[in-house]
Amino acid sequence: MRELRNVIERIVLMSPNSGPITSEEVLQVLPRAASASSPDDRSHLPLDEIERLHIQLVLEEIILNQLLPAQGESVDITVLVDYSEEDGSIEIILTYAGKPCNPFEEGSGPDDLSIRIIRKLVTQNDYSLQDGKNLLRLVL
DSSP states (O other), rough: OOHHHHHHHHHHHHHHSSSOOOOOHHHSSOOOOOOOOOOOOTTTTOHHHHHHHHHHHHHHHIIIIIHHHHTTTTOOOOOOOOEEEOOEEEEEEEEOSSSSOOTTTTTTOOHHHHHHHHHHHEEEEEEEEETTTEEEEEOO
């Protein structure tokens, strides 16, 4: 887990633009295997695998480093992931109980690096409070 966080930090810090992180930027920072034919070689990951890793990373950062510390260890979180064939976007909707908590609000979260990482990976984020529950929508 620590090695993954170090790789992510390098990606965020070395990225030349402020928009979403591209697959090329991820591949530049990932450790290379000694041989191109090695099963550990990640330089030729298919796009769907990179998207899966982006989803996993966003969920880990938002849930483990933002929501759980802000809401407590016993927070009830529902996660919905949807893929649009029309534009290729991935939408993640998190619904969670507890006090109003928008992780993207300045100074609201315990880990600003997590928010920087998430902002690099998502193209849009929306927060609202509906029927007493927090609703966070992220688009990759």
